[in-house]
Amino acid sequence: MEGTPIPVLTVQTAPFEDQRPTGGGGLRRPTALFESQRNYLPNFVQSLLSSVDLRDRQGCTMVVGSDGRYFSKAAIEVIVQMAAANGIGRLVIGQNGILSTPAVSCIIRKIKAAGGIILTASHSPGGPGGEFGVKFEVANGGPAPDVVSEKIYQISKTLEEYAICPDLRVDLSRLGRQEFDLENKFKPFRVEIVDSVDIYLNLLRSIFDFNAIRSFLTGPNQIKIRIDAMNGVMGPYVRKILCDELGAPANSAINCVPLEDFGGQPPDPNLTYATALLEAMRGGEYGFGAAFDADGDRYMILGQNGFFVNASDSLAIIAAHLSCIPYFRQMGVRGFGRSMPTSTALDKVAKVMKVPVYETPTGWRYFSNLMDSGRCSLCGEESFGTGSDHLREKDGLWAVLVWLSILAARKQSVEEIVRDHWAKFGRHYYCRFDYEGLEPRTAYFIMRDLEALITDKSFSNQQFAVGSSIYSVERTDSFEYMDPVDGTVTKRQGLRIVFSDASRLIFRMSASSHVRATLRIYAESYEKDPSQHDKEPQAVLSPLIAIALKISQIHERTGRKGPTVIT
Numbered sequence: 001m002e003g004t005p006i007p008v009l010t011v012q013t014a015p016f017e018d019q020r021p022t023g024g025g026g027l028r029r030p031t032a033l034f035e036s037q038r039n040y041l042p043n044f045v046q047s048l049l050s051s052v053d054l055r056d057r058q059g060c061t062m063v064v065g066s067d068g069r070y071f072s073k074a075a076i077e078v079i080v081q082m083a084a085a086n087g088i089g090r091l092v093i094g095q096n097g098i099l100s101t102p103a104v105s106c107i108i109r110k111i112k113a114a115g116g117i118i119l120t121a122s123h124s125p126g127g128p129g130g131e132f133g134v135k136f137e138v139a140n141g142g143p144a145p146d147v148v149s150e151k152i153y154q155i156s157k158t159l160e161e162y163a164i165c166p167d168l169r170v171d172l173s174r175l176g177r178q179e180f181d182l183e184n185k186f187k188p189f190r191v192e193i194v195d196s197v198d199i200y201l202n203l204l205r206s207i208f209d210f211n212a213i214r215s216f217l218t219g220p221n222q223i224k225i226r227i228d229a230m231n232g233v234m235g236p237y238v239r240k241i242l243c244d245e246l247g248a249p250a251n252s253a254i255n256c257v258p259l260e261d262f263g264g265q266p267p268d269p270n271l272t273y274a275t276a277l278l279e280a281m282r283g284g285e286y287g288f289g290a291a292f293d294a295d296g297d298r299y300m301i302l303g304q305n306g307f308f309v310n311a312s313d314s315l316a317i318i319a320a321h322l323s324c325i326p327y328f329r330q331m332g333v334r335g336f337g338r339s340m341p342t343s344t345a346l347d348k349v350a351k352v353m354k355v356p357v358y359e360t361p362t363g364w365r366y367f368s369n370l371m372d373s374g375r376c377s378l379c380g381e382e383s384f385g386t387g388s389d390h391l392r393e394k395d396g397l398w399a400v401l402v403w404l405s406i407l408a409a410r411k412q413s414v415e416e417i418v419r420d421h422w423a424k425f426g427r428h429y430y431c432r433f434d435y436e437g438l439e440p441r442t443a444y445f446i447m448r449d450l451e452a453l454i455t456d457k458s459f460s461n462q463q464f465a466v467g468s469s470i471y472s473v474e475r476t477d478s479f480e481y482m483d484p485v486d487g488t489v490t491k492r493q494g495l496r497i498v499f500s501d502a503s504r505l506i507f508r509m510s511a512s513s514h515v516r517a518t519l520r521i522y523a524e525s526y527e528k529d530p531s532q533h534d535k536e537p538q539a540v541l542s543p544l545i546a547i548a549l550k551i552s553q554i555h556e557r558t559g560r561k562g563p564t565v566i567t
Helices: 033-038 041-050 070-083 103-113 145-156 198-207 208-218 235-245 275-282 311-320 326-331 345-353 365-372 396-410 414-425 440-454 537-552 554-556
Strands: 009-012 026-030 061-066 090-096 115-119 131-137 161-164 176-180 187-193 225-228 290-291 299-303 308-309 334-341 356-361 378-381 385-388 427-438 461-466 471-476 495-499 502-507 519-528
Touching: 009 345, 026 033, 033 131, 041 070, 041 131, 041 161, 041 385, 041 414, 061 070, 061 103, 070 090, 070 115, 070 161, 070 187, 090 103, 090 427, 103 115, 103 131, 103 198, 103 396, 131 145, 161 378, 187 440, 198 326, 198 356, 198 396, 208 235, 208 396, 225 235, 225 275, 235 396, 275 290, 275 299, 275 311, 290 396, 299 396, 299 414, 308 311, 308 414, 308 502, 311 334, 311 378, 311 385, 311 396, 311 414, 334 345, 334 365, 345 356, 356 365, 365 378, 385 396, 396 414, 427 537, 427 554, 440 502, 440 537, 440 554, 461 537, 471 537, 502 537, 519 537, 537 554
Parallel strands: 061 090, 061 115, 090 187, 225 290, 334 356, 334 378
Antiparallel strands: 009 161, 026 131, 115 131, 176 187, 290 299, 299 308, 378 385, 427 519, 461 471, 471 495, 495 502, 502 519
16 A cells, blocks of 8 residues: 555546536547547546436445457546545456456446446447447446436536546556555545456356356367457457367457457448458358457357357347257246347247247346346347346446357257258348448438438328339338336337338337447348248348438448448
């Protein structure tokens, strides 16, 4: 402990107008803004800390971690200094500042912390020219609900000062406890640096049959796997859990060193950016492949020869095989949740299993109430996020371990399991088209005009002929959600067109955009006939996409010739 008490300073500041969290208590902006704009980071951290009632904040424990991106260590230093000055009693921080989002949720719940702060911009690029984010987790280990995000924003609009201990220095590399005497504080401020993986690993041991997975990866009929951490936070987890604990060869894991710029590529686990993994899988040497995003909450699954499993199918297949997991054999299955744009493949499984499905807006925070109230056991989103009630965050490595458990139990390939699922439940052809970097006003007016069009009575029962296909509109709406637990209503969560054959078109503005806007178009078409399950999704969905482009006029109004990313 320091010999001389560390001074606590009050620094005068002025509010910023653009610090409204985009959902889940998170603020995501260009890194340069956080780094160079004086007081930008301290203002938001103070607003975040002040959103916790003073009596709950004094002496409490909070968890801090990052995905390792550029500016994380500098930001953690500021957060530590401000947490101490604001009366936080203890911070638990991952070694070198590294903690995956699932690990933060795990630790919050394990030690009953008041909440946590995660420094991540998810799958967005890193480095000085990339993006940076500060995200607030509440006491259940999940993203801050909208009421907390709004409270943070209201505080930020009138902030005049923040408290900080600028002379406080923490060694993030040294495991163990560090204590600091502060001026005018009766108790020392404590920081505990913990192993980034161990607590989370112990949770996974309690969920899965590690012996079965280890035998599958090391036995006489072992499968060769390829796991890409994309130079994000998941490198240490992949090495320690999949390689050291479960026996996968060390060369199974690639890009496992966390880098501040993620090696110059967006850490986004999809077919556009996980090209190194895709090429390796196409060679036929590996039977199972997976990639993770920067903070470890999203994932992608590939089978031999690069067979791609879309996120909605993955969610449905996991749901159909929960009996392979000891955790669910013990706890049972109470219900499923999916975001509205996610395909309805999960619904088909739920109907057979006789469990309810909750359709929510996009954003993991909407699942937390469902899980806390015991309504929901498994949740997922089309953006490669899947998780269960073991945490209150989506969990990429958990999903990969579920898949390995399924493969070990079924003794079939990834492709065989997927095709068997389609044969039983039907195939949901599905694509998402992202129009990124749009001028916000243009995107707003596209959505405004589209809503007026599709909600007009004359649009109901309208028919669209595209080639030999005819699509009849059955219903349309601007999606809104009433939380079955507390009755909270969330409106304007995407525009939805459902056709008479159950095909769907969905239009949604991304909540994670900042200076520029992202508009997403989702298309889904259901096919029961197994003889029709071998088609390319974009070919099947091209008539629906033609309708979407016609009614939205997105190419004409943006000057774009096509989407930025297709998943």
